[in-house]
Amino acid sequence: MADSILSYITLAMILFSIGFLGVISRKNIFIVYMSIELMLNSVNLIFVSMGRYYESIQPQVIALMIIAIAAAEAAVFLSLIVVMYRRKRTLNSDLFTSLSQKDSNE
Amino acid sequence: MSNFLLAWIVLIPLLSAVSLGLMYLYSIKISKISNIVFTTIGISAPFLSFFIGLSFFLQMIGNDEIFVYKAYTWLGVTGYDIDMGFMADKLSIFMVLFISFVGGLIHIYASGYMRDDKGYGKFFFYFNLFVASMLLLVLADSPIIMFIGWEGVGLCSYFLISYYYEDGANIEAGNKAFIANRVGDFGFIIGLITIFYYAGANGFDYINLEANIASVSPTILTFIGFSLFVGAIGKSAQIPLFVWLPDAMAGPTPVSALIHAATMVTAGVYMVARFHFLYDLIPNVGLFIAYIGAFSALFAAIIATKQTDIKKILAYSTMSQLGYMFIAVGLGGYSVGIFHVFTHAFFKALLFMGAGAVIVALHHEQNIFKMGGMKNKTPLVFFTMLIATLAITGIPPFAGFFSKDEILLTAFSSGQYILWIVGVVTAVLTAYYMFRMMFVVFFGKNYKEDRTIHFIPKSMTMPLVVLAIGSILAGLIGIPEVLGGHNIVGEWFVNWKHDSLHVTHNTELILMGVNILAAFIGIFIAYKKFYMYDMKEVPKFSGLVWNKFYIDEVYDTFIIQKIKQLSVFISYKIDINFIDKIVMGLSRSFIRTGQYVSRMQNANTRFYAFTMLVGISAISTYLIIVIR
Secondary structure (H helix, E strand, O other), X not given: OHHHHHHHHHHHHHHHHXXXXXXXXXXXXXXXXXXXHHHHXXXXXXXXXXXXXXXXXXXXXXXXXXXXXXXXXXXXXXXXXXXXXHHHOOOEHXXXXXXXXXXXXX | OOOOHHHHHHHHHHHHHHHHHHHXXXXXXXXXXXXXXXXXXXXXXXXXXXXXXXXXXXXHOOOOOOEEEEEEEEEEEOOEEEEEEEEEOHHHHHHHHHHXXXXXXXXXXXXXXXXXXXXXXXXXXXXXXXXXXXXHHHHEOOHHHHHHHHHHHHHHHHHHHOOOOOOHHHHHHHHHHHHHHHHHHXXXXXXXXXXXXXXXXXXXXXXXXXXXXXXXXXXXXXXXXXXXXXXXXXXXOOOOOOOHHHHHHHOOHHHHHHHHHHOHHHHHHHHHHHOHHHHOOOHHHHHHHHHHHHHHHHHHHHHHOOOOEHHHHHHHHHHHHHHHHHHHHHOOOHHHHHHHHHHHHHHHHHHHHHHHHHHHHOOOOOEHHHOOOHHHHOHHHHHHHHHHHHHHHOOOOOHHHHHHHHHHHHHHHOOOHHHHHHHHHHHHHHHHHHHHHHHHHHHOEOOOOOOOOOOOOHHHHHHXXXXXXXXXXXXXXXXXXXXXXXXXXXXXXXXOOOOOOOOOHHHHHHHHHHHHHHHHHHHHHHHHHHOOOEOOOOOOOOOOOXXXXXXXXXXXXXXXXXXXXXXXHHHHHHHHHHHHHHHHHHHHHHHHHHHHHXXXXXXXXXXXXXXXHHHHHXXXXXXXXXXX
């Protein structure tokens, strides 16, 4: 059992790192979004496996809540992407710079 | 005992000054207040102080009582409490009496002299403030409180010299007085600090200092005595800090009479007399003081013989008489010095006020060679001034004779024959320059006979008469025993060391004869040269003496210009190349750092995420390694 929790956590860490690499290396905003979801779910995986390991119900509840919130967040995020695409006609996240100091007078 | 009244001697003029100042502001800002109000308040203050002083004086006759009143603790540092204290001993009360009395008379005179001035109320504000400061100076019970008054009189002197502030020269004269006094005050402060450090353990008032002073080593005492005397040099216009006094004549004439003749300039003499317990222990410094006094007296008298401005003649004469006082106090004859302060206050105030009256009568003409023939036009001024002139030259029975004679007697009997000779020569010169002024102003033939004489109000002539009576009678309190008199001043100050008068009565009489002879020689030379002086044209002077030995120029070249060069060097070299570089470099480095940091705010989401990763990794590493 102790070995199996370690392998679950290792898997979660690998998934998290992949997600993070995706966030900082990809420009397409959809892929960035998917990477974020991947990171979120890697954390979820830790919760679930911890719940099994300690035979406790609380981590399972938190995992369920994260899934629910992720669903709501997905709706917001996707609609934001749609709005931004309409503005800029692009999905390249490097071009969304309207909050930077240089371009603030845009 | 009603000791709290001591505080009121100072408080009355102070409160009066404050109310006059407020009323003057009200008068110029809101609605006009009549001059009568200012006059009444301004004049009554010094006389009220005089009467309070008189009540203390009467209580003191025949005993050695010292009145002390501690109002409150002014500075309370544990172990070093300085009280706002007032002390009236025989010296203080003597000074209070003539300061408030002569001061009051000059107030009356000023009410006539300044009556058309638009800053009338302001003038009386300064005047009362000055009287308050001067009274605080003499009534203080510790050197610190005395120093408040000391600075207060300096400040008022500065205000009043620059009174006619529209003219830049007057402001320069005020600045000069202030700066020259600062130089002296620096020495004074050093002296105060040293005496506080070495003798102030049990309290810093005069009584405790006197008790503690003997335990201080003589070297330190010499240093203290010398430093304090530097302050006296500045305030009392002795060599080398006298340059401000002649320029101080830029102020209105009552100011010259009150501040630069009768009271403030004698503060230095008072200070030496007040610290008599200190100077008794260091006769070498006393001798130094006496020599400074003697040469200031001679120097000023020489310069005065060539001056043409009536007020400047009197200014140099004041410096010369102050020199006499320092001869006396330096040699330990404190009562003699204070006696001369007292008589000098009367006749010098009278001379200045008479000069002021002549100046007013001639529509503000100050050159004596443009006056002439004033004897018939202003006879009262002539007679009173003649009395004062006889007093200053030392003709018996006028006041100056007795005090000056005692000073020269002190010098002679102490064995300081150089000082005595200098004193006698100065007496000849004094008689010469005073009668030169009198002959030219009052007897000189003036070809502009028809010019109108400006009206001189009663308020200006009345104090002249009172002071003239004072100049005749003031000496009578100090008639030496050899003349069958009874030296009241000497008895009044009997507690002071006075062991130097070991001369026979015959010597004393001969010395007196020498003094009178000296005065008559001076008068005779002046008579020969200047009686019925023909003033077709104003004589032109040149030469060393007329140019006041080029002292001002020497100071200008060697001190003022050097300081200017130093400040130019500092501002253009050190400031620009050094200070500015540091300050500006600092600000530039902030800007540059800010520019670097602002590059991180580039709105690149991926970059933000990366920095977040770096930060989280750093924190995690820290937590794992350090905390486990």
